[in-house]
Amino acid sequence: MLAIIGGSGLTQLANLEVLRREVVRTPYGEPSGALTFGRLCANPVVFLARHGYGHTIPPHRVNYQANLWALQQAHVTSIISVASVGGIRADLGPGALVVPDQIIDYTWGRKSTFFEGGDAPVVHVDFTEPYDAGVRQRILAAAVAAGEAVSDGGVYAATQGPRLETAAEINRLERDGADVVGMTGMPEAVLARELGIPYAAINVVANYAAGRAGSANGICFDSIEQVLLGAMGRVRRVLDHLCDA
Ligand code: HPA
Numbered sequence: 001m002l003a004i005i006g007g008s009g010l011t012q013l014a015n016l017e018v019l020r021r022e023v024v025r026t027p028y029g030e031p032s033g034a035l036t037f038g039r040l041c042a043n044p045v046v047f048l049a050r051h052g053y054g055h056t057i058p059p060h061r062v063n064y065q066a067n068l069w070a071l072q073q074a075h076v077t078s079i080i081s082v083a084s085v086g087g088i089r090a091d092l093g094p095g096a097l098v099v100p101d102q103i104i105d106y107t108w109g110r111k112s113t114f115f116e117g118g119d120a121p122v123v124h125v126d127f128t129e130p131y132d133a134g135v136r137q138r139i140l141a142a143a144v145a146a147g148e149a150v151s152d153g154g155v156y157a158a159t160q161g162p163r164l165e166t167a168a169e170i171n172r173l174e175r176d177g178a179d180v181v182g183m184t185g186m187p188e189a190v191l192a193r194e195l196g197i198p199y200a201a202i203n204v205v206a207n208y209a210a211g212r213a214g215s216a217n218g219i220c221f222d223s224i225e226q227v228l229l230g231a232m233g234r235v236r237r238v239l240d241h242l243c244d245a
Contacts, residue, residue, distance in 0.1 A: 001076050002043070002044075002045050002046075002077070002078055004046075005047075007081070007084055008055065009228030010235065011053055012047070013038075013040065015040060015239075016045065017038050018036055019037050024069075024070035028065035028111075029063050029065075031067045031070040032066075033053045037074075046071065050184060058162040060107075064187050072197060078132070078197065079197055080199075080239070081199065081200070081202070084203070084205075085156070085206065086181045087205040088173060088178055088180060089179040090212075092151065092205050094227040095227050097148065097203070097205075099136055099200065099202060099203075101131055101153040101155075102130065102131075102154075103131075103158060103185055105158050110187050113187070113190070113191070125190070131200040131201065132200050135198045138200075139200060143241075145241040156185050156201070157173045157176070157182075158183065158184070159173075164210055165181060166211075167210050167212075182203065189201070206228055207223070
């Protein structure tokens with residue numbers, strides 16, 4: 001079964017035929033909300049709103065461990081993360097969709113592993129390719145089938161938030177090789193890897209990153225809402241085709 005973790009702008013899936021909701025208890029505390037089990041184009045899907053169904057949990061307070069653990073308990077076989085980002089690369093303006101292929105992690109102080117040691121042996125997971133190639137290809141094929149333009153590949157910079165970045169920070173991220181910047185990609189991706197669940201992401205560019213193009217003089221929150229409204233409709237169409245596959 002496919003899991004979809006929805007971010008800002010995607011707290012529910014309009015086309016999801018909801019069958020049941022389940023509150024899952026985990027050794028790591030409470031997930032962001034109940035798991036919503038349903039069908040998307042007749043295929044079983046479980047949906048979780050990363051920031052809670054009322055969008056009240058900021059990126060640094062999301063219980064990523066509990067979310068991933070709960071999805072594993074639900075026996076999901078792959079996860080697609082939908083997350084909004086700021087565009088750093090000039091061609092990634094508001095509304096662009098990106099399927100990233102790399103991550104740089106700038107977050108700190110988050111619980112970013114299930115392997116805490118103690119009595120258990122030390123475990124290091126391979127994270128050379130942070131996103132699952134098979135899930136990435138499924139998303140890209142669905143985008144083609146849906147007729148939606150998607151950028152194949154890009155480096156996702158995960159920042160701590162919840163504040164947005166300074167213009168100098170964005171310049172530094174660009175020098176590091178980042179194409180987009182968001183606040184929730186880590187530790188979500190690595191926790192999925194630790195649990196052995198294939199995971200990939202669709203990033204929705206909500207705004208130019210700080211100091212760039214239309215955000216040269218600051219980031220306009222009013223337009224972000226409009227951009228996400230339109231772009232999430234396109235993400236839903238991609239997801240519909242993905243479930244057809
Ligand atoms: N920076 C970090 N995270 C974001 C941004 C941004 O500009 N836009 C949407 N999520």
